[in-house]
Amino acid sequence: MNLSLFVQQILNGxxxxxxxxxxxxxxxxxxxxxxxxxxxxxxxxxxxAYTAFFFIGSLGANYWVALIGAAAVTAAIAVLSERLVFSRLRDSPPLHDMIAAIGLLLFIEAVAHAIWGADFRRMAPPFPGIMRIAGTVLPIQRALIIGGAIGLMIALHLFLKRTTTGATIVAMAQNREGASLVGIDLTRVSIITFAISGALAAVAAVLFAPINLISPSMGNLVILKAFVIIILGGMGSVPGAILGGMIIGFAESFGAFYISTDLKDIIAFALLVAILSLRPQGLFPAPSR
Amino acid sequence: MIAKALSGRAVALAALALAIVYPLVVPNDYFIYVMALAFIYAIATIGLNLILGYTGQLNLAHAGFMAIGAYTLGILTVDYGVPFWLAFFLSGLVAAAFGFLAGLVSLRLKADYFAIFTLCVGLIIWLVIEKWDALTHGVVGIIGIPAPSPIGPLRFETPLANYYLVLAVLALSLFLMDRIVHSLLGRAFIAIRSGEGLAEALGIPLMRTKVTAFVISTAYAGYAGGLYAGFVRFIGPQIASEANAFDMIAFILVGGLGTLSGPVLGAVALTWATQSLQFLQDYRLLVFGPLLILLVMFLPRGIIGTLKARQARQAGAKAAAERAAAVQRSAAAAEADRTPAHA
Structure with missing residues (x-):
């Protein structure tokens, strides 16, 4: 087979x-x-993605300002959802949290739908050029995605491992009662965690948007795949999320190329069904708390 | 106890009588049509309530199983000329068979894994329906599904006749669900909702019981789908959409999680609410999302659940007052007994 096509699939993955x-x-x-x-x-x-689209399209901001603005706005939305909804449901059965989360999903999607309509929008790539590495074509936007993601992952890793604030997040995830006992403030940790999760989602969306389309339902397939990833990688595991993300990315890119583009969205879910049938606890189960 | 059961039955019969009279007093077929649709969704929602409300598992693929029932009927009648009632009989069975397979894999999982898994199952069903043109007619959908064929002298060509057919199936569904949740099996479902570990310690076979609940619930979804196909006479992939599944969860939450009549009340109330607020059609989810959140925050038991809890509280207060009065009476009597001795 053609080697450069193979390398191309690796880059896509x-x-x-x-x-x-x-x-x-x-x-x-x-x-x-x-x-x-x-x-x-x-x-x-x-x-x-929509916030960045608004910053660029309506306010004329440049790509980087829009990226940071979108991260900030989305982090604020995430923190608001924690303060207004999830923190109030802390003592409810998990079923209630899940239903409330679905309610939030419907609401945010409906707001985007009401403001921007159901049409697909396009975000112009800020760097339309391409790079050539060893005979393989790599659009700069894709290089940006890969580089940006790896940079953020390293930063997040250092934050969780090297800073006290990061350590409180890890401690809270490991054992809520224990963390509270040693004086960690649940409210503060929750706010920081939601802000980080919102900002990461926004950065991913803004990096991805120029090579994709923007629509109110654009998050649905991505989030489902993210669920598959955290089941593969173990709920709550940071290295698991990165590894799982790569597994799904590669499975999709090679599946679309060698099997069928029609089936590429089903591959992730078929993988999930297969894995959970064989290992109900996921590939890398978190140690029981 | 007997009086309470009687009053429950009286309310049910009164509701049934209302539903029978309803088409005779409304001005036109539109009201009959919308109500029949609400009843069809109520049947599917009663099934969802068995797994969500009574057994405590968040199944997000329920719309998918309803779609399987609808497509079973549509494909068999339109493409293979199978008689309507045979196809209808199969619509629930096929959905339940898929439910059995999905349940075997997914019900071993923890509750939150189960929710994610079923969300994916729902999406797979939708994608398969949309992409498998040869079987499902893809995005075009199936048109020209025949109306239910006559049973003896009963013909189902008018909306009115269909309304009564749907109502009959709804009444049968409720009756069967009543028998199920009040049986030993129903107790087992509720025990699992309260705590899987404890239920298992009581000797309830966890996996088998959960799969049973799931199969029954998907059979309900399948039959609702079959009815839907025969009533609307056109089906498309959007029956399997997540929005449809979320709607049914909203019906249950409004009516009352784990109550018998809650899903019916929720389906009828919310269907009419969205119908009468026509301007809201496009922004329905703008209202539904916050509604779901506010319900789980402030009224997690829904309308029926809250009413029941109040009834129970009042009954409890009444019993306590009676007890207190009895204690007082006996104390007074004892006092009266003692007084003459002193005199």
């Missing part, structure tokens, strides 16, 4: 995997706080 991993990272961090899958996370992804 890396691009998709980077986006999925960023979304899954936020989801897995929030799982540590909520202990439920946050179904509204996909809406944050979509909100990030």
């Amino acid at each position: 890396l691009t998709l995997g980077s986006v999925y991993a960023l979304v899954a990272l936020g989801l897995t961090l929030v799982y540590g706080i909520l202990h439920i899958p946050n179904f509204s996370h996909g809406a944050l992804f979509m909100a990030g």
